[in-house]
Amino acid sequence: DIQMTQSPSAMSASVGDRVTITCRASQGISNYLTWFQQKPGKVPKRLIYGASSLQSGVPSRFSGSGSETEFTLTISSLQPEDFATYYCLQHNSYPLTFGGGTKVEIK
Amino acid sequence: EVQVVESGGGLVQPGGSLRLSCAASGFTFRSYWMSWVRQAPGKGLEWVAKIKPDGSEKYYVDSVKGRFTISRDNAKNSLYLQMNSLRAEDTAVYYCAAGESFGYWGQGTLVTVSS
Numbered sequence: 001d002i003q004m005t006q007s008p009s010a011m012s013a014s015v016g017d018r019v020t021i022t023c024r025a026s027q028g029i030s031n032y033l034t035w036f037q038q039k040p041g042k043v044p045k046r047l048i049y050g051a052s053s054l055q056s057g058v059p060s061r062f063s064g065s066g067s068e069t070e071f072t073l074t075i076s077s078l079q080p081e082d083f084a085t086y087y088c089l090q091h092n093s094y095p096l097t098f099g100g101g102t103k104v105e106i107k
Numbered sequence: 108e109v110q111v112v113e114s115g116g117g118l119v120q121p122g123g124s125l126r127l128s129c130a131a132s133g134f135t136f137r138s139y140w141m142s143w144v145r146q147a148p149g150k151g152l153e154w155v156a157k158i159k160p161d162g163s164e165k166y167y168v169d170s171v172k173g174r175f176t177i178s179r180d181n182a183k184n185s186l187y188l189q190m191n192s193l194r195a196e197d198t199a200v201y202y203c204a205a206g207e208s209f210g211y212w213g214q215g216t217l218v219t220v221s222s
Contacts, residue, residue, distance in 0.1 A: 032208075034208040034209065036152075036209070038152075043202065043212045043213070043214055043215065044144075044152065044202075044209075044212055045212075046208065046209060046210050049208045049210070050208070055210070087151065087152050089152075089154070089208070089209065091207060091208055094157075094166045095154060095166070095167075095168045095169065096142075096154040096157065096166075097154065098151060098152045098153065098154065099151075100151055101151045101152075
């Protein structure tokens with residue numbers, strides 16, 4: 001099974017900060033990597049697919065990069081509505097696996 | 108407008124069974140891979156099962172193999188999850204998700220396994 005190691009697991013940041021979240025795959029997954037945002041009590045929302053393609057309607061301050069084993073989600077200027085938990089997902093091979101999540105909290 | 112609506116959750120005793128349903132609209136259901144994803148209370152996301160558009164291929168996480176069965180009815184734009192031999196650790200919100208990288212999600216249905 002492919003393990004997805006997400007870091008950090010939690011972080012505090014201020015509005016306007018640049019935030020970077022990393023997902024490392026235990027083996028190469030090409031670009032079969034998706035990023036989700038989940039707010040408390042809400043449904044996960046896809047932000048980035050194919051490692052770097054921005055989902056329609058998602059603000060351009062979100063971006064994704066990487067391939068094979070190292071991936072990053074970057075929020076260029078954190079906004080109040082961005083405080084949430086972020087998850088990565090690999091869908092290169094079965095079983096599909098999510099990262100453990102990164103909770104972004106207000107500093 | 109895309110709509111994905113799960114139903115069928117509830118309280119069940121350990122060892123019991125439950126069948127979840129997911130009704131989809133607003134996209135070409137028969138062309139989409141479909142999955143079930145669950146989230147235990149206060150925990151992260153866990154992929155459970157996935158089915159090919161024509162139903163010919165099905166994949167499961169190890170912890171549910173032999174107990175859960177994913178199926179679909181393209182004529183009814185519906186996805187199902189038959190869950191047997193339920194355990195306390197299956198307690199979670201179960202989401203239906205559409206697409207290879209889960210572009211569309213339902214609101215989820217809560218399954219509680221407890222005596």
